[in-house]
Each structure stands twice: as structure tokens, then as C-alpha cells.
Amino acid sequence: MKRVHMVVAYDGTKYCGWQVQKNGQTIEGELNRCLTALFGEEIMVIGASRTDAGVHALCNEAVFDMSARMPAEKVSYALNQRLPEDIRVMESKEVDPLYLPRKQNTIKTYQYRITTGEVQIPTERLYTLFLRRNLEEEKMQEAAFYLIGTHDFKSFCNTHTTVESTIRTITDIKVFRKDEILVIEVSGKGFLYNMVRIIAGTLIEVGINRIAPEEVKKMLEAKDRDAAGPTAPPQGLFLYKYEHL
Amino acid sequence: MKRVHMVVAYDGTKYCGWQVQKNGQTIEGELNRCLTALFGEEIMVIGASRTDAGVHALCNEAVFDMSARMPAEKVSYALNQRLPEDIRVMESKEVDPLYLPRKQNTIKTYQYRITTGEVQIPTERLYTLFLRRNLEEEKMQEAAFYLIGTHDFKSFCNTHTTVESTIRTITDIKVFRKDEILVIEVSGKGFLYNMVRIIAGTLIEVGINRIAPEEVKKMLEAKDRDAAGPTAPPQGLFLYKYEHL
Numbered sequence: 001m002k003r004v005h006m007v008v009a010y011d012g013t014k015y016c017g018w019q020v021q022k023n024g025q026t027i028e029g030e031l032n033r034c035l036t037a038l039f040g041e042e043i044m045v046i047g048a049s050r051t052d053a054g055v056h057a058l059c060n061e062a063v064f065d066m067s068a069r070m071p072a073e074k075v076s077y078a079l080n081q082r083l084p085e086d087i088r089v090m091e092s093k094e095v096d097p098l099y100l101p102r103k104q105n106t107i108k109t110y111q112y113r114i115t116t117g118e119v120q121i122p123t124e125r126l127y128t129l130f131l132r133r134n135l136e137e138e139k140m141q142e143a144a145f146y147l148i149g150t151h152d153f154k155s156f157c158n159t160h161t162t163v164e165s166t167i168r169t170i171t172d173i174k175v176f177r178k179d180e181i182l183v184i185e186v187s188g189k190g191f192l193y194n195m196v197r198i199i200a201g202t203l204i205e206v207g208i209n210r211i212a213p214e215e216v217k218k219m220l221e222a223k224d225r226d227a228a229g230p231t232a233p234p235q236g237l238f239l240y241k242y243e244h245l
Numbered sequence: 246m247k248r249v250h251m252v253v254a255y256d257g258t259k260y261c262g263w264q265v266q267k268n269g270q271t272i273e274g275e276l277n278r279c280l281t282a283l284f285g286e287e288i289m290v291i292g293a294s295r296t297d298a299g300v301h302a303l304c305n306e307a308v309f310d311m312s313a314r315m316p317a318e319k320v321s322y323a324l325n326q327r328l329p330e331d332i333r334v335m336e337s338k339e340v341d342p343l344y345l346p347r348k349q350n351t352i353k354t355y356q357y358r359i360t361t362g363e364v365q366i367p368t369e370r371l372y373t374l375f376l377r378r379n380l381e382e383e384k385m386q387e388a389a390f391y392l393i394g395t396h397d398f399k400s401f402c403n404t405h406t407t408v409e410s411t412i413r414t415i416t417d418i419k420v421f422r423k424d425e426i427l428v429i430e431v432s433g434k435g436f437l438y439n440m441v442r443i444i445a446g447t448l449i450e451v452g453i454n455r456i457a458p459e460e461v462k463k464m465l466e467a468k469d470r471d472a473a474g475p476t477a478p479p480q481g482l483f484l485y486k487y488e489h490l
Contacts, residue, residue: 080364126371
């Protein structure tokens with residue numbers, strides 16, 4: 001028996017998110033199905049981030065245990081032959097049998113990508129949020145500074161969640177342009193349910209001048225989901241980078 | 246009666262190309278169908294570039310004649326309400342009743358986009374060609390220089406075509422990187438059937454060191470399709486820019 005670690009990238013467009021559900025295709029479900037078929041034994045992966053329906057990833061992580069003799073490094077190639085083309089294992093390697101992705105000391109970085117203009121360019125539609133309004137990125141960056149650090153992010157958490165603590169640490173937020181795309185890049189040790197999308201939705205409200213940057217400080221203090229901005233739609237969100245500390 | 250000019254962008258992934266066909270959805274077919282429904286009279290567009298199945302466009306152009314009183318500038322908005330989301334009219338305006346897109350004095354620019362690496366990133370798969378080989382872009386640029394100018398491009402033309410002359414003018418070819426994407430940008434007054442994709446396929450052969458840059462000169466001189474490289478697949482190709490001279 002050995003534990004295999006995989007880096008998994010996917011186009012989340014047609015999936016109901018990472019986590020296996022009763023109805024609907026999921027990333028985790030596809031990995032389990034293809035690994036089970038590949039090795040002829042029932043395999044269930046354990047993932048690092050349970051991304052929502054429609055969210056993309058360049059670098060989610062997962063482990064599973066296998067008894068087959070295939071070298072762990074070869075798993076990515078073999079598995080990619082069976083996976084649908086919108087899910088790809090970027091690399092695979094053997095890890096300690098007790099390794100658990102969610103227990104690692106890591107910094108996760110998400111990017112929320114936005115395009116603006118009169119009409120949406122069709123080849124951008126699956127991977128960016130489109131807005132007909134101009135965004136003032138300096139104000140968005142100013143507002144973002146209030147969120148960096150360790151805070152109670154209760155206002156920035158979907159209410160349909162049961163976690164012991166809503167205190168989290170955001171290590172950095174950068175707002176910048178990469179060609180025609182405006183990127184909100186959020187890094188932290190861990191995030192609450194919908195937290196990055198609520199941050200993006202709130203910074204967009206600042207960017208279109210609906211609220212002032214300093215309002216974000218009050219939103220944090222309110223500890224009330226209704227105080228913060230809307231949850232931005234999923235197609236603009238990418239799990240972008242995992243740094244193991 | 247007035248003639249309306251439109252700039253049309255589309256994600257070509259699921260279409261059988263621009264031109265109406267007996268079987269299969271096309272961009273031209275969708276425009277005709279939605280314009281006819283919008284104005285309640287049969288409308289047929291005349292396009293500028295008949296892009297192939299799977300090829301994308303940021304700026305194809307088309308005209309049509311309408312008797313309805315809607316201002317030409319409002320057509321883009323009204324039509325976008327009916328079109329599938331992978332086709333968008335970026336702008337519309339009234340033009341001279343004799344204006345024909347293919348008769349204009351324009352420089353067309355295509356981009357062919359390539360990603361390289363060990364495993365393809367799923368969110369790039371619809372809009373780039375993926376290669377597991379490294380590309381030497383300096384050699385590709387060197388080879389491209391032989392193609393710039395007015396030449397007989399018979400070797401770079403699909404043989405299933407009947408044109409009077411295979412002489413065309415390429416005004417520029419640039420090979421450059423934009424972030425993680427290698428771009429082959431080809432500009433000219435007009436192109437033969439599959440010409441840009443055969444140029445891309447040939448420059449890729451140079452980039453992976455299968456042929457020397459100076460071989461491209463001999464390929465041109467051969468005036469034989471078998472002398473040039475393969476036709477690169479459609480998903481990497483974008484009709485990128487139209488300059489009216």
C-alpha cells in the first residue's frame with residue numbers, strides 16, 4: 001500500500017464542484033471513478049480544497065492509497081488517458097502514508113478574473129466575470145488592505161455553513177491588470193465557504209463606486225453576512241497556486 | 246432599406262465554421278436565423294472571412310440589408326439578446342448600400358496560439374494548441390521572414406480549393422510570447438484556404454527542430470502542398486484584428 005499525491009487542474013464549467021454529490025458530476029467523483037477503473041480496486045481520493053460548482057483550478061491537490069505496483073510518478077499519465085479532457089493530473093508522486101492535504105502548512109492563492117467593456121468577448125465568457133462598468137482598481141486595492149491580516153470574516157462567509165470559528169488570516173490581496181483582465185489575487189492559509197467570491201463581490205462594489213473603500217472596515221466589524229457585498233459568480237474564480245511552507 | 250455593418254466575435258468550438266452548411270450549426274446560419282426572427286423578414290448576412298470549423302474570431306465583419314426602422318447602432322444590442330452566448334455582435338453601424346466586406350482594402354491579422362508543457366492545463370484547451378515539445382521561437386521567427394512579402398503560396402494552400410491565383414501578400418509575421426502562450430501573428434491582405442494554419446504547422450516543425458528555418462524558402466519554391474508542414478488544428482486560431490486602410 002502506498003499513498004499517492006496528485007496536483008489536479010480542471011475547467012469547472014460543467015461540474016457541480018469538487019465534492020462528490022448524489023446528483024451531478026464532480027471532480028472528486030470523476031477522479032474516484034477513473035482511479036477505480038484504472039486499478040481495479042475501489043479508490044477514494046482526499047482533496048485539499050472543495051471548490052464550488054463552476055470554479056476552476058490550476059493546482060488543487062489530492063491523495064489516495066493504492067496497492068498496485070505502478071510507480072506513483074506514472075499515475076498522472078495513466079489517469080489522464082481515462083479522465084475527461086477538462087480534468088488533468090499535472091503531476092503525481094509518492095508521499096508519507098499519513099500525509100493529509102488539508103493538514104499541510106500552506107498558503108493558497110486564488111485569482112478572481114474580470115473583463116469589462118460594452119459587449120463580452122465570447123472566448124472570455126467561461127473564465128472571467130464580465131462587467132459593463134469600469135472598475136477603479138486603485139480604490140479596490142485600497143479597500144483590500146482592510147481585509148489583509150487575521151480577522152473574524154463572519155461577514156464574508158456564506159451563512160449555510162457550520163464552522164467553529166470564522167477567524168482566518170489573509171496574507172495578501174493584490175488588484176492588478178494582466179492584459180485586458182483585471183485580477184483580484186487573494187492569498188491566505190485557509191478560507192471560509194464562498195469567502196473569496198464575497199471578497200471579490202465586495203471589491204467590485206468599491207470598484208464601481210457604489211461603496212467607499214473604508215466601508216470595508218465596517219463590514220468586517222459588523223460580523224454579519226448582510227453587511228458585505230454580493231457573492232461574485234463562480235466562473236471568474238481560479239484556485240491558482242499552492243505554496244507549501 | 247439600409248445596409249448595416251457588424252463586428253462579430255465568436256467562440257468557434259462548437260460550430261462548423263462561418264459559412265452556412267446543409268448539416269451543422271454555423272456562425273452565418275445563427276446570424277441569419279436570429280436576424281430573421283428579430284425583424285420578421287428573411288435576412289442573409291454577407292461576411293468578410295469564412296473561418297473554418299473550430300476557429301475563433303474577435304472581429305469578423307458582416308453586412309445585411311434591413312427595412313425595419315431600428316437605428317443601425319441598436320442592432321448589436323437587440324441581436325445579442327437572441328444569439329447564443331458564444332456569438333456576440335460587438336458593434337453595428339449603417340454603411341453605404343453598396344458596401345461589401347470582401348471588397349474592402351484591409352489588413353487582416355490572425356493569431357495562432359500555442360501552449361507547451363508536460364500536461365495541458367484544462368482551461369487553455371479550447372483556445373490554444375498544446376504541444377509537449379519546447380519551441381525555439383527565434384528559429385520560428387527566422388523561418389517566418391521567408392514568408393513575408395508577395396509570393397506564390399501554393400505550397401501553403403489546402404488542395405481542395407479552386408482559386409484563380411495562389412499569389413498572396415503577407416505584410417508581417419511576428420512570433421512572440423504573451424505570458425505562457427506562444428503566439429504566431431500573421432498579417433496580410435488576404436489568405437488562401439487553410440493558409441494560416443499551414444504556416445503555423447510549418448513554423449512549429451521549425452520550432453521543434455524538425456526542419457531548418459531556410460527550408461521554408463524551398464517549400465515556397467516547390468509550389469506543392471506536400472512540401473510544406475502539416476495543417477495546425479483549428480482551436481489555436483483566432484481572427485484577431487481587421488485594419489481598414
